[in-house]
Amino acid sequence: GRRVICRSRPPVPYDLLSLNIGSTPNTAGVPGASEHAIPVKPIDGFLRRFEALQTRVLARKGRAAVALVGAGAGGVELLLAAEHRLRHAVRHAGFDASGLSFVLVSDVPNILPSFPAAFRARFHSILAARGIAVVTGAPVTAVETGRLMLAGYGPLAADEILWTTQAAPARWLAKAGLPLDPRGFLKVDSMLRVIGQDDVFAAGDTIAFSDRELPKSGVYAVRAGPALADNIRRTLTGRSLRRFKPQREALYLVSTGERHAVGTRNGVVVEGAWVWRWKDWIDRRFMRKYNDLPEMKVAPAALPPLADREALKEISAIAMRCGGCGAKVGATVLTRALAGLIPAARADVVVGLDAPDDAALVDVGGEKLSLQTVDYFRAIVDDPYTLGKIAANHALGDVYAMGGEPQTALAIATVPYGLESKVEADLSAMITGANEVLREARCALVGGHSSEGAELALGFAVNGLVPAAAALRKxxxxxxxxxxxxxxxxxxxxxxxxxxxxxxxxxxxxxxxxxxxxxxxxxxxxxxxxxxxxxxxxxxxxxxxxxxxxxxxxxxxxxxxxxxxxxxxxxxxxxxxxxxxxxxxxxxxxxxxxxxxxxxxxxxxxxxxxxxxxxxxxxxxxxxxxxxxxxxxxxxxxxxxxxxxxxxxxxxxxxxxxxxxxxxxxxxxxxxxxxxxxxxxxxxxxxxxxx
Ligand SMILES: Cc1cc2nc3c(=O)[nH]c(=O)nc-3n(C[C@H](O)[C@H](O)[C@H](O)COP(=O)(O)OP(=O)(O)OC[C@H]3O[C@@H](n4cnc5c(N)ncnc54)[C@H](O)[C@@H]3O)c2cc1C
CATH class of the missing domain: 3.90.650.10 (PurM-like C-terminal domain)
Known part of the structure; x- marks a missing residue:
């Protein structure tokens, strides 16, 4: 159906899809792991989870056994960093850091199994020097409160358990009807296109090539990015696709948590503070690319040859006009424009333009007064569903500010000129978002008007009810x-x-x-x-x-x-x-x-x-x-x-x-x-x- 089904919003329709959802450490096959272990991914929540772990360790006055399951590069690096951070925090809090113990657990005979022996040997020495125990060849069969059950080893006490086992694919992929390899990763061709699907691309940890296995590593995910973007553009513009050729060897730099790192490439191993500085420089440079975006250049508008410099300045500023309430007409302009306006006089208008408030108050003959207000603005976010929520919420604000309860709403929407299917999808998403907000406010959407225009925009005329004595005025x-x-x-x-x-x-x-x-x-x-x-x-x-x-x-x-x-x-x-x-x-x-x-x-x-x-x-x-x-x-x-x-x-x-x-x-x-x-x-x- 060419739709992405989301947990907390309506489905997102697509013409072309790019799936780059990464991987997560696998807790699925181990009973108790998802309840008791702290997975390193999703990474955006990991810092919060780790800070909670540190708080618990400090609450135990630093007497805690910390185990990390999974001895790949990510696991080793994470445990060394955790050891450094926790010992420091425990000492800083005035406790004895010797109450802390750390253990690295792996199901295979070696830590860092895909790395050269010299690299592994360095980490064995570093782990030993830091007092970190290593248990290998012992698959975890179950996780219980306070302990790990290890095959061939027995129970291992652990107050805190970090989980960094091999990358596993998202389980929902199996339900999406896309071709998967035996482990569940998305099968792609050399153009990063999902096999047999002309409109689905994928890259990063989530993919599997049929002819070659790539390590689940950021190095490869990052390199695939430009090739992926290029092939997406080529597909949309009807050009032939290019092959992505991943590099054979990659540089690995693993930090030891003390501003020290060990690196390897082509079997050569290097180590020292300078390696850490090198890694830090690479990492920061990479992050800067996403944080310090180049300023958006506005194409200079073709301006009329006006003699009035001020007018010219104002017109050229229009190119960067804000949407949302930033698109409102200024208070001074509005006051001047409305000055001298004489609306029809009616006895049933309780609050109108003569004493403007957040909403007009009209006596419609019942016990309560009718509150009437309208708001409308250009899109401030790209997502029409979110715009719908914001616009409805904004319009309801006037009714709440007057102490009233919302009753009904009429929508007015402008959708950009476009293909019928796109216009329909945008309109539907926008109104769905708005209606969710209106329903929650018990405000009935009773009608509206839509038109095509240059930009997406949405507004509502909202009616509310308020007893005369309860109306809040400015x-x-x-x-x-x-x-x-x-x-x-x-x-x-x-x-x-x-x-x-x-x-x-x-x-x-x-x-x-x-x-x-x-x-x-x-x-x-x-x-x-x-x-x-x-x-x-x-x-x-x-x-x-x-x-x-x-x-x-x-x-x-x-x-x-x-x-x-x-x-x-x-x-x-x-x-x-x-x-x-x-x-x-x-x-x-x-x-x-x-x-x-x-x-x-x-x-x-x-x-x-x-x-x-x-x-x-x-x-x-x-x-x-x-x-x-x-x-x-x-x-x-x-x-x-x-x-x-x-x-x-x-x-x-x-x-x-x-x-x-x-x-x-x-x-x-x-x-x-x-x-x-x-x-x-x-x-x-x-x-x-x-x-
Ligand atoms: C502790 C640790 C250290 C590592 N260190 C290194 C290193 O030094 N160098 C290196 O090259 N690699 C490193 N890696 C590996 C690296 O993190 C991954 O290979 C890389 O992040 C993969 O990139 P990706 O874009 O495929 O996925 P990710 O970076 O995992 O990004 C996937 C994104 O998709 C989102 N997502 C997932 N599921 C959904 C969904 N259902 N709906 C919407 N969004 C979703 C996620 O939130 C995430 O933002 C490390 C891994 C770990 C665990």
């Missing part, structure tokens, strides 16, 4: 309130950095996870803690949305800039000077900040203007409740939620927002030192701030 800020933000800031700068290839994958993945997190539970929690006002922080950034609140409430607010939660990587991308294309418009709102000369010097100051897509709620609860409210939010999964400031009486100062650069004022407010002093209201001055 104008409810009360002196003595604490200001709580539920999600970290930074999606604008991170997504802009991602467009330029400057954001790390884990930063972007974490930002996406936050954009997918619903504000629904947070809204419920705020209600329990006596919330006075709320808004969702989106395109105008934290300052833009806070200004809307303080203006409407005629109060001042103080923000403790160091408590503002930030997404991982946002500091770094801002330090690189990477901002959303909406940032300059948002920064115009700086006139609302007091003592700008000092505040503007703070390195995180630009993030206060960063436009958010599917951002968190900014809500005001009485300061006395604020810390308990934050604890409840964190317990409910809003890990970054924090108390970031407080509300005071409107002062005589022109600017309603001040930044607390030392954290002292918020601490004083929390300690009850803040007193509500009546100050002259300065309505005229509030109106004077040009937004």
């Amino acid at each position: 104008d409810g800020l009360t002196p003595g309130d604490g200001l709580i933000l539920t999600k970290p800031l930074g999606t604008g700068t991170l997504l802009a950095a991602d467009m330029r290839g400057r954001a790390k994958a884990r930063w972007v993945m974490a930002a996406i996870a936050h954009m997918i997190q619903s504000n629904g539970k947070a809204a419920e929690i705020f209600r329990r803690y006596g919330v006075h006002a709320a808004t969702d922080v989106t395109g105008f950034g934290l300052i833009g949305h806070l200004i809307e609140m303080v203006r409407a409430s005629n109060v001042d607010a103080t923000l403790d800039i160091d408590r503002v939660p930030l997404l991982d990587g946002a500091r770094e991308t801002v330090a690189l000077g990477i901002f959303s294309s909406l940032q300059p418009q948002n920064v115009r709102l700086r006139r609302a900040i007091r003592d700008l000369a000092a505040a503007g010097q703070h390195p995180l100051y630009p993030l206060l203007f960063d436009p958010q897509t599917s951002g968190g709620l900014l809500a005001a609860v009485p300061l006395a409740e604020a810390e308990r409210c934050v604890a409840a939010l964190r317990a409910a999964g809003y890990a970054g939620a924090d108390l970031i400031g407080f509300v005071t009486e409107r002062s005589a100062a022109l600017e309603p927002i001040s930044l607390d650069l030392t954290g002292q004022r918020l601490a004083e407010a929390l300690a009850g030192l803040y007193t509500t002093r009546a100050r002259p209201h300065a309505l005229q001055q509030v109106a004077d701030i040009t937004l």
Whole structure:
């Protein structure tokens, strides 16, 4: 069916597939191994598993027997590294490291069986010198709590068991109907094409050539990469494929865990600190290729010969326009565009454009008011399913910010011009993602409209319900309130950095996870803690949305800039000077900040203007409740939620927002030192701030 079936999302259709899923140490045939042993792969979770192991060893005051099963190069290297790290950690914690013992276990008679004898001999000496026992020719038949059962050897005590046995193929391959060798690896031809499948390629640990067995080693996987990419391009462009010719011999450098390494190639063995430095240099250079991506070059647009330099600058910047909420029209532009507009007057419009809020409130004759809101933006992620989730979540945010419950949604989608089957697949994935979020919010998708356009985009008109007395407005800020933000800031700068290839994958993945997190539970929690006002922080950034609140409430607010939660990587991308294309418009709102000369010097100051897509709620609860409210939010999964400031009486100062650069004022407010002093209201001055 040309579909990849995934565990946690709808199937992904493909025209051409490349399977590079590596291998995992085989625990399948050994009873108890998957419960009691720590496999080295999947590698992305190994560090966490090893850190948990170290914590357990320290809890035992360093008295622990550590066994590693599998004595190939990976196993030997890992055990030497573990020994070095654990002894150091145990000593550092003040315990006696002689309580630690290590043993390397292999089912075959030799450690490092595929390596030259001289190389093996060096490692026997190194292991002996480090006090690591070696048990060979003893296959593990079972793993039980605290011990390994070895054939022909009996039980071996082991408090911690690491598992690095031969590479085994993924078991699901057998169900995919693809040709496999007797061990279960994918059979490929010399063009890296799965035998008998014109549309499936594979490379790395997961493959088996029919004429030659390659070691399951990164050296070969890495070399196959360019050949694989070339053959995929050739297939798509109808050209003949090229053969991949793996090298006969490879260089192996195995670290001993003490900035020392042993290497071999063509039977020659070398050793020393310099070998380790060589290995380290190779490894870092390799990793840099994937971390320090070259800056994305934007093809200069053919610009009209305009005399107006400013206009020309703005037009050329459009090439790098952000999607998501970074694609919103700036607050100032919007205010000016809507100024003077006179909508039809209706008595049943409770909140409309005259006092704009997160959503309009309309009296439709029932016990509750109808909440109405619409959001729509260009794609910020390539995956339409994820975009669907983000867009739906973002649209629901306005209803939650108003204290309402979502009721119905209408979708509006733009899909790029393309083959019918692709358009259908994208649309289906996008709506599936959105509907999952809407269903969870008990919001019925009742209709929509779709069209073709230049770029993928999605939006929703959402209706909600709220009892009139429970509606949360932006104008409810009360002196003595604490200001709580539920999600970290930074999606604008991170997504802009991602467009330029400057954001790390884990930063972007974490930002996406936050954009997918619903504000629904947070809204419920705020209600329990006596919330006075709320808004969702989106395109105008934290300052833009806070200004809307303080203006409407005629109060001042103080923000403790160091408590503002930030997404991982946002500091770094801002330090690189990477901002959303909406940032300059948002920064115009700086006139609302007091003592700008000092505040503007703070390195995180630009993030206060960063436009958010599917951002968190900014809500005001009485300061006395604020810390308990934050604890409840964190317990409910809003890990970054924090108390970031407080509300005071409107002062005589022109600017309603001040930044607390030392954290002292918020601490004083929390300690009850803040007193509500009546100050002259300065309505005229509030109106004077040009937004
Ligand atoms: C401790 C240790 C040390 C090693 N040291 C070296 C060394 O110094 N030099 C060397 O050349 N080799 C070394 N190797 C071997 C090397 O790691 C592998 O040969 C190499 O990583 C294989 O590359 P690959 O791309 O085939 O698979 P991998 O690097 O394992 O990548 C496979 C990827 O596919 C993903 N994946 C797997 N299943 C699925 C699925 N169902 N759905 C979606 N994604 C999936 C995995 O998460 C992973 O990201 C070492 C191995 C170990 C265990």
